[in-house]
Amino acid sequence: MNQEVQIQFPNSISVTIKRDDLLHPVVSGNKFRKLKYNLLQAKCENKKTLLTFGGAFSNHIAAVAYAAQENGFQSIGIIRGDELRDKIENNPTLQFAQECGMQFEFVSREVYRLKKETSFLTSIQKHFGDFYLVPEGGTNPQAVKGCEEILTPEDSKFDYICCAVGTGGTISGIINSTLPHQKVMGFPALKGDFLQDEIRIFVQNENWELNTKYHFGGYGKVNEELIHFINQFYQDTKIPLDPVYTGKMVYGVFDLIQKNYFPAYSNILLIHTGGLQGIYGMNVKLKNKNLPILTVDV
Structure with a gap:
């Protein structure tokens, strides 16, 4: 609509x-637009998991979590702020994403700044296995x-x-x-x-x-x-x-x-x-x- x-x-x-x-x-506005071709690309590459980044109240985290569930993917969210680890129940965005099946990895703000570094992405891949990377905010050619x-x-x-x-x-x-x-x-x-x-x-x-x-x-x-x-x-x-x-x-x-x-x-x-x-x-x-x-x- x-x-x-x-x-x-x-x-x-x-x-x-x-x-x-x-x-x-749920996946409204620009999040719907941004994820449309990323989801198609992930399916084309036979990926089973979407991994992305976001903050405590990120629209992007909520959208990826729901879109992943709706389209048959697992989802992982690298969340900025390791102090949030024990505060999920007080955060409506993280609660919603968790209810959609998203797995969280909470990291410090210092570590989060490394999100575009090849070495950091390699370490995440070793930890979580194969995944389709959706950048923070979802911005890429797709x-x-x-x-x-x-x-x-x-x-x-x-x-x-x-x-x-x-x-x-x-x-x-x-x-x-x-x-x-x-x-x-x-x-x-x-x-x-x-x-x-x-x-x-x-x-x-x-x-x-x-x-x-x-x-x-x-x-x-x-x-x-x-x-x-x-x-x-x-x-x-x-x-x-x-x-x-x-x-x-x-x-x-x-x-x-x-x-x-x-x-x-x-x-x-x-x-x-x-x-x-x-x-x-x-x-x-x-x-x-x-x-x-x-x-x-x-």
Whole structure:
């Protein structure tokens, strides 16, 4: 299931939200897109196990665990933070992944940084045996291929295509499938401007930019202003936004509209990339800090 919701602004600016979060009840949005061809490749290589990496509240970990179970694979998650080993019952994401059959290997943050090193991957293979490697966040050529299917011929009417950015796979696929008159705007969830080179690995077009001003302090960081925006947006539209990715992107676009960044009569498409399972984990963190929680219904 997929649908689009349109919102009108002053200066005849039109914003449409593509509800890619409705693609699948669990493996939604860009996770569905990224895993589509990775699952086919794993089957083609006769792999029986998927292995991947992620943090405590990772949408990717939850999606891989479910997709593996649904498609007849075993799954292994290398989890950042060895202190989480005894806290699974307090973590809705890890609980869900474990219920889907995922086996965990908890490692320190120092060890986790080695995840792309050949020696580290070799040691994991010796420990777990043969597996199909799905990178952290799922970004690889197969993932980009899947994300190239986000836009359809009907989307040619849009001037701007906006999406949240994590590892760069989703925006790369979108860039590859745009038309010459379209501009792609990415809103990184991580602090810093290091993703430019990652994206250029997969794209040739130059019709894109990253706006790094709406990360709210960095990955997984929020404040009361963002929480209020997401809650108010849900009241107004009945569309739930996650606080790590899409919520920040929508906030950023609305703020840029108010600041007259977009020309009059602009037709803007926002990609809702899912990630709503992360709301449960975020609310746990917010309650522990005595902060307002997200009241969206997922």
